[in-house]
Amino acid sequence: MGEGRWRRAVSQAGRSVAVWGVSTVTMLVLAGILPDFRLQSPDGDSATTIAVTAAAGAGVFGVLSALAWPLLVRLLLLVPALVLGLLVFFLNGSLLLLALRLNPSGQSEAAPETAVIVAAVMSAVASATGGALAVRDDDAYRRRLYRLADRRRRGGGPACPATHGTVFLQLDGVGHDVLAAAVAKGLMPTVAKWLGARQDTVARPTHRLTPWRTDWSSQTGASQLGILHGSNFDVPAFRWYEKDSREVMVCNRPTSAAELQRRAVERAGHTGLLHADGASRGNLFGGGAGEQALVLSIAVGRRSSATRSRAGYFAYFSDPANAVRTALSFVAEAGREIGQSTRARLRKQRPRVARGGLYPFIRAFATVVERDVVVAAVTGDMLAGRSAVYADLVAYDEVAHHSGPLGRDTEQVLARLDRALALIENVAEHAPRPYRIVVLSDHGQSPGETFRARYGLTLGDLVRAGCGLPVPRRARRTHSGAEARAAVRAALRRPVEEGGEQHRPSPRSEPIVLASGNLGLVSFPDVPHRMSKEEIDARHPALLTTLANHPGIGFLLVRSEEHGGVVLGAYGAQIPVGRLDEEPGPLAGFGPGAAEAVRRTHTFPHTADIMVNSFHDPADGEVLAFEEQIGSHGGLGGAQSKPFLLSPLALSAPVADGEDLIGAEQVHRVLRRWLGEAAGPQVPRERASEERAA
Template sequence: MRGVRWRRAVSQAGRSVTVWAVSTLTMLVLAGILPDFRLQSPDGDSATTVAMTAAVGAGVFGVLSALAWPLLVRLLLLVPALVLGLLVFFLNGSLLLLALRLNPSGQSEAAPETAVIVAAVMSAVASATGAALAVRDDDAYRRRLYRLADRRRRGGPACPATHGTVFLQLDGVGHDVLVAAVRKGLMPTVAQWLGDAPAEGGAGAPGSPPRATHRLTHWRTDWSSQTGASQLGILHGSNHDVPAFRWYEKDTGEVMVCNRPTSAAELQRRAVERTGDGGLLSADGASRGNLFGGGADEQALVLSIATRRRSRETRSRAGYFAYFSDPANAVRTALSFVAEVVREIGQSTRARLRGDRPRVGRGGLYPVVRAFATVVERDVVVAAVMGDMLAGRSAVYADLVAYDEVAHHSGPLGRDTEQVLGRLDRALALIETVAEHAPRPYRIVVLSDHGQSPGETFRARYGLTLGDLVRAGCGLPVPRRAERTHSGAEARAAVRAALRRPVEETTGGREPSGRRSEPIVLASGNLGLISFPDVAHRMSKEEIDARHPALLSTLANHPGVGFLLVRSEEHGGVVLGAYGAQIPLDRLDEDPGPLAAFGAGAADAVRRTHGFPHTADIMVNSCLEPADGEVLAFEEQIGSHGGLGGAQARPFLMSPLALSAPARDGAELVGAEHVHRVLRRWLRESEGPQVPLETAPEEPAQEERAA
């Protein structure tokens, strides 16, 4: 044992000396390149003196970074997260200036702006050198990974030997998109887990090689096929009364938006109140990068707590500290961030020059938002998950929003999104590697919250927005130029939360005026919601016809509209379609009418939403082109989700074969609440203390879901 410790100490010393030597050489090279950075006196010094000055400067800088850097970043945790990322470079430069001042030779100096550059390069080189050396030594690599773990575990109880579970949500990646990416060789890690042959049914299914470790299946979303509804149902077991991504509540006069921190907090509160349970992660869990906390003790980058006063227990941006406490991370992420901005500008320029269709605007701040989603959010969340695993947490749920953000603007299929899928696969590979060094075994479950359906926008196809069409049907003046609706992308709100800026929403460019003739029109992908704020209750078809005789027929007969849902005094609820189609909800199974094109389960989804207290006066779903699965988004997105139609309602669930099959007897998983019950069952199978046993049956009765 003593010999092993001796060899380990010698090996560690050798790596430290190597990193020091490389840092010294880097400082010498930078001194020769940069005019405002010198390591010798104006009269000149011998090569030995210059080398010693560089060696001492590199050593002092390394010691200062190791000792002072975590303390400095902790003091700056009150600073908005993205500002902290920028301050990293200036603080790093300050440490270098201090190291030069402490150098006994007294000959070295640098301009402040040059010091920032030198410190950034040296941090990156030292980190890369240390990582390259550690990879050759499994023990060293393991110790390096352990430094990412949450130190709160020290002094706590021993880590249990039971399996922990990591749930990784690839936001917006549909089942068919994942299968296609695997077959194209874009996601080798996923291909290895599936045995290079993704097939429904898992182990023993035809075409499923014995070396597969995971099974792949699909599930069907609710009518509201978006992250707010799906993740609330998955994490908290209830997405009741979430009719869309954004909707107007008449009793409070407020517009609820799933990616607004105040709305997310209220939706989480309602779900907990309805279920009487804290959530999927209520015991020894961690929630990373999500809209909701899931009852986790450890939460970082969680939108529902972004407006709370931080505490030791719940710090919405604590993940940024854990990541930026290493200055090399900031350097690496910053360079990748800039590269992603340049990549987006190049890709959008090529698409415009080629005249690609469909296409939406990708200027303004979008390149920055995309870079945040695909680089900053990914890096911070993955680092947080690694820390959770190395700390031995029982259950971790993390959301990676990169694909969803890019697919909204570039489309769900294409080279832009394929590159993102490849980078997500590398993140999965890194997490798998960390699992090998964790203090307990881990099972990795990968899933998505929804897919995305391609198609041009409603405005691009017809030259007007849904709001314009509603105003025309109400006999109101229609503006000559259609207004751009707000994007429902999750990353946009995450950027605002990181900057501590409120997420503001308007109702199609107009605040509710309360006047009798002004409807409120909101969009959630290809799902539209129309409300009349001056009527306290949900209006019936008869009331709407009496007020605006042409509105419902104008909407139902428009070629871009698939169907409408309205309340009926005679039938309770009806689905309206073109050519006067009017099907009561209780007759949809025998006569689906306009819902026939939307496939199995559409009638149940519509009936369930009809029973929500805050369903809009008129629910509008755009048309579907069954041949190619295209829909028309009411927002400015060429890859959309939020309603029925196409791949948006067909996400995936990929689970280890060691866990039981997601659905019994080959039944289809329907709804996010059903997925929640499956994930709870898997946590119980891991024999951990994460969740209590449930008394409710896992399979809800169909009439219960429709109620």
């Protein structure tokens, strides 16, 4: 054995002894604090005996954790993710109880509930100590990363190529202007460094920031389907009713996601962006990747062990210290949300939506558990040398829906996301091949109060009132509800009476009203085809006028037998979609590209009978969500339609100077081009190492 190997062996032994020592001290401290945990016999023992007992217990627990833990978690892989996270603590406590039973002294014991606490603390302390010692030794840290990479590559596969790999990180819901403002405020130092915007350095920029424009349906389902599979045709919203199947499609429903992915693959003619040695992590769709974890579209049906949706949780929870660390962060985040929502309520902030019930835990899962598991999966993919990885981090989007896209709550989330980017960048330096990191978003978010908060009734209430159907008493008492009911009576030439509803159509004609942010969809399920304006007017003569003239609605899209698609607005505005470029009419305040987006949606087979886009104030970018969200996306108006693409300068520019990047399908083509560039001429390993060092 050479001198270098002896030095590494001694260093490793020293770290092991140090971790063992710290674990022993931790066990002694816990025995002194917790009444149901003891390391001595009832008659008392000497300090030496107690110390030996603690050392033996810590050693046995460490060995059991190293040997048995991965097997236990693998056996529980089919358990739902949240349940698995909780079981980690009970399994860890069981291992500690077993360690105490196997302790040669036979003097130690603990109550089961106490064993869970002791095991969690000891795992966290041991993991932190080992990690700290390894980080202090750069060579040891690098060797640890390479060992993880070797473990990932076991199985006799080909050697890792020297060409560049690409990591695509999606910051869900972060708009271009939000990212730029966060960089300017110093909230995202990693992104600032890439853009050459950090005040404390003079480094040249390594990345470029490019805005792009979403389709009309500015939401993750449409954008990510287009980005990963190259087609988001016939995805008019986040949720919509399909008359041929009589089903409501919802982008984040596993069965719908699987069907949408199948349609996209069939239309695009290829399996997806990640078909060549790719990995999909935390996404709605797989992108054709051979390795998929936490992917919604494979959460139904039969799955192999290689594509199991929850496989990423095993990789993360196989280390019990991860569960401890994530659980503590989970509790802290839930407490943070409760404190922030209480403060907003006491200050009577407006706009505001309800944030009670299970929401603090939903937020904690999205901002802590999902982030930690996805980041761990991405780092594992990089250490395994995969060619392409696409991962979605949903933290910002979840918080912005309830706290608003701007403010202290979301700024804290952005800062933590930046730290995740820094971690991934650090791991890239130790990966077996060079990596280029591309960061992008699928849409932005637009602020504004809800339609219901401003007018006292929902879009569904307004539609029912415009159809002459019964509406809740609270809606009848609103100004909008009263106007709609009066319009119906006038259109039907019925006298205004106070005794109740004067017109009650057959229940079969009742519409289905769905909301996707500030985009509403109205469908009449008893009519098998997409109804025309003329048919709607004949059945419900006051409906379109009621909707188009409402101050909370910006415009409608309907099919006309005479003009094809038409956009309707207030005061009788009616513009055929073919003339929107010359005469934008109600679309004038919705910015460039609105006409093109509306025309494209009009061609979809499953476009609703009436497409409703809310009011938009160009001065402050506010919209009115038809859902209970004060940060929303899904339609046209404001920052929701302007996400970003942050790409290395080593890659070709997304578009030529002066051109706009429009639509998720064009973003897909750009990403495919970049993957082709990465698979170009071989990069010598010596030069690859120099590039990583630089």
